[in-house]
Amino acid sequence: MSNPPNIPLTNLVLADDFAGDHPGLRRELGQAMPLHLERINWMSSPPLVPDDGPIDFEHLSRMTLDDPALECEVLTMFVTQSAKLLDQLAPLPAEAGSLAHTLKGSARAIGAFAVAEAAACLEAALAAQGDARSALDGLRDAVAEVQGAIEAFLSRG
Numbered sequence: 001m002s003n004p005p006n007i008p009l010t011n012l013v014l015a016d017d018f019a020g021d022h023p024g025l026r027r028e029l030g031q032a033m034p035l036h037l038e039r040i041n042w043m044s045s046p047p048l049v050p051d052d053g054p055i056d057f058e059h060l061s062r063m064t065l066d067d068p069a070l071e072c073e074v075l076t077m078f079v080t081q082s083a084k085l086l087d088q089l090a091p092l093p094a095e096a097g098s099l100a101h102t103l104k105g106s107a108r109a110i111g112a113f114a115v116a117e118a119a120a121c122l123e124a125a126l127a128a129q130g131d132a133r134s135a136l137d138g139l140r141d142a143v144a145e146v147q148g149a150i151e152a153f154l155s156r157g
């Protein structure tokens with residue numbers, strides 16, 4: 001006598017479909033397993049880039065371990081660093097890709113995902129020898145928006 005197949009059964013499968021020519025398995029399983037079908041309502045995923053402002057403050061809070069003083073310090077450092085990096089990027093030097101990469105990482109760390117995306121676009125344009133000037137303009141705009149949000153946040157604190 002052959003051994004019955006080793007098939008996991010769920011509540012969405014009829015046991016008799018798998019019992020086939022194995023009467024011992026059919027006896028063991030008995031009747032078909034009941035189907036329990038439920039309609040699950042569709043739920044949208046959260047956006048990859050939050051659209052509630054230039055900075056994802058929930059992300060920033062997680063990254064700073066809910067320490068308001070550290071949040072302020074990190075945001076102040078970002079304002080200084082991003083201004084310095086934009087000045088260095090202005091002539092599009094040979095190391096522009098590396099500078100854009102640095103800004104991308106810093107922006108992701110504080111939840112400035114639009115800046116990170118703009119820096120990634122600049123990196124890509126530089127790598128493809130594309131329109132780096134246009135990408136740099138987009139980066140400048142994104143950084144200006146984040147710097148404004150940071151200044152408003154720090155003035156409240």
